[in-house]
Amino acid sequence: MTGPQHMTPDEFREAGRAAIDWLADFLADHRDGGHARPIVPDVAPGDVYGSLPPSPPTTGEPFDDLLADVDRLIAPATTQWQHPGFYGFFPADSSPPSILGELISAGLGVQGMMWSTSPACTELETLVLDWLVEACGLPDRFRSDGPGGGVIQDSASSASLCAVLAARDRSGGAAELPRLRVYTSAQAHSSIEKDILVAGFAREQLRVVPTDAGFAMDADALAAMVAADVAEGLVPCLIAATVGTTSSGAVDPVARVCDVAGPAGAWVHVDAAWAGSATVCPEYRHLLDGLDRVDSYCFNPHKWLLTNFDCSAFFVADSGPLLDSLSIVPEYLRNAASDAGEVIDYRDWQVPLGRRFRSLKLWFVLRSYGTDGLRAHIRAHVAATADLAERLAANPSLEMAAPLSLGLVCFRHVDGDEASERLLAAVNASGRAFLTHTRLDDRYALRVAVGGTWTTADHVTELADLLDALLLDEALDGP
């Protein structure tokens, strides 16, 4: 019995070139300003689903038809995260070498769950994470040559889940679960709450620490909460600090958090998902103050370091507790290298078993840009954001909603929430820029996250001009 007709190598070559050509045009458009497609597609729920056949085809279709449908139906109905005017959420940098790294990884098609299932997949990951330690000035305790080390997770949510699990189990695990308490600030990412629920905690076991005027964790309040819990016989098992919060880019006082955590025996995890990329520049290394005392740390090269999602770099000072929580070895996965304890099996550093060869794209990025290129990327965005913030501050209709943080600026209309919402809607309706919002001090705030691969200072100036123009129009149209 014969199998299916696969593309021949020459057919693959031809189809691959067509795909590359299509992407080259796609990238060229983004580089040149993103004129081919609106940032936010004009589609209603069900439009895309309804535009496609309800059943799969019985016989195969040529690749050209697929690519034509990508061009005609899919690309126009995706939000253009790579558009230079995309300032929503946080950036999700893709880049030419990273795309090609994903391509090669897909072609190799290896499973990196254990060293033995692909030595290069494991060792290249170890290497590039050591490279990141050096490139970003992270503490040596995160290097692979000691008890700690790094691993690539799919997201910061998954990284913090691993920290939660290791902390939970180091503090007694399931048997002690009801007594355990976790602390994070009111400005922490929602994934911390989701992670503790996943790990079996009740919602009320998460202590939400108040923040100061700059939206950073109030370390005195943390200390008081921890002391009160300890006095009640409860067990502080984890403090999750944030370096660069999602709403406003606030930086929790990590060193002071460690002062509190140490005597209490609590694990300290630092989530620097977005801001961590900035530490590739020596001038932002103050963000790492206190990091030489934390148990785990994560940042996402897939946000602001030109590496395709998914690539979240997660580091632990000691892999022991992580492995205690996550290592299960059934017979069908046993092998000589693992049994000898000579190798890293990254499946024991994460929740799922299977894993892609994700280090390849990060390696491609680090080598293609070099640390100088990565620094130029960050510096250009931070400088452009500072200029933008100056323009915004000079506009009498606007006020800052939080201190400027790296590539993130938060502001609001002085006339209140409705005016702010209208302004955001007008920016997004322009098709030239896309912003998202948050609430700070219980008031609506617009966020501009500057960090896209193709976003230059000129684009940010255009955004400032657009805001000025919209506010002038509004003034003319006002009551």
Place this chain on the structure above:
Amino acid sequence: MTGPQHMTPDEFREAGRAAIDWLADFLADHRDGGHARPIVPDVAPGDVYGSLPPSPPTTGEPFDDLLADVDRLIAPATTQWQHPGFYGFFPADSSPPSILGELISAGLGVQGMMWSTSPACTELETLVLDWLVEACGLPDRFRSDGPGGGVIQDSASSASLCAVLAARDRSGGAAELPRLRVYTSAQAHSSIEKDILVAGFAREQLRVVPTDAGFAMDADALAAMVAADVAEGLVPCLIAATVGTTSSGAVDPVARVCDVAGPAGAWVHVDAAWAGSATVCPEYRHLLDGLDRVDSYCFNPHKWLLTNFDCSAFFVADSGPLLDSLSIVPEYLRNAASDAGEVIDYRDWQVPLGRRFRSLKLWFVLRSYGTDGLRAHIRAHVAATADLAERLAANPSLEMAAPLSLGLVCFRHVDGDEASERLLAAVNASGRAFLTHTRLDDRYALRVAVGGTWTTADHVTELADLLDALLLDEALDGP
């Protein structure tokens, strides 16, 4: 301040073509028998790490150098999962259209966490999962037009974790946690145990149900265990059944499991990670008996359905409990479409927040091969495996270790474990085939999992010939 030097679109075109050409040669070699590289690389721990510079470069390097290093250092040090002689673990099918789907997805660089963050990413996923329901003859309750539906997870481990969380919380969540019990067979995948530990259960809350002579869950034993627990005031919250176990491909009696679960109020999850792909052929739909009564189901197109890892299709009969467990909506993710309840936000169907555009590769595969092509893929492997099993059964040195199951055959040497281990080592040392092992009835067994993209009947015949030859040699060399 200027940003980094990116590849120009033309440089990307050139680099992309070079990468495609390299992959075309890589695929051609696999298609033609995989002569370029051994299946298992001859490397010792540390070799790859030590062959690369200890620090990242300061200035960027040309893409040609990266590709040359992939060819020289990385590809030869990866285990060749796509080699036609790879029969280890379970297959991890890559395929030409799937590779190009990953490429386009990386280029689009969208975040599919919510409908609003990329409508096409969400709706294409909904569509291709509905296509899978039709292509595989799954129950209509898994279609998106009712309370249920499907979602792509990275792995079956993550899918079953979601089932564990929904089941746990439907049965009372953290407040009831100590009273909850989970049931799975002694042959279930280790990820079930890992998932319940992640979810905060103690190990002893997992009841390991004995299996029958064919390694399938003993439904009578299950019923007795559930009844005993209920009598003690405990709460059966989840029964995890397996269709196609990892060790031997055994199929748990799903309908009978549902008979037990129903009155007890337990969630039934079915893990068909590997075997599920076979149901694309109508003649294997008996594997789905009882599935119209289960709460959740998962199978991995990334194993045996020509779609690159990661692509695990997870279906629920009712998404309500899943969302109750996994939906958390902070202000910075709020948007009109979600607030109106008109759309699916897949971040609420999974643990992490971020998600790649994974449906694109599955769409490419379903359209490139058509259901006829996928059926030919499965049928060729099942037929070849049956032929192999006949050859093995005819060899007086060998005996079957489990009933033949689709593309998986388990056998052992009649002389015992040491002889079996020697045989496996000899096969793997040949460089022409790669097998892994398990233990069945507490005896060592060799596994042959036939399912690779490039594996044909001829390759399987070569393996049979190799085994015969090795056993003859061994007989000649024997004492």
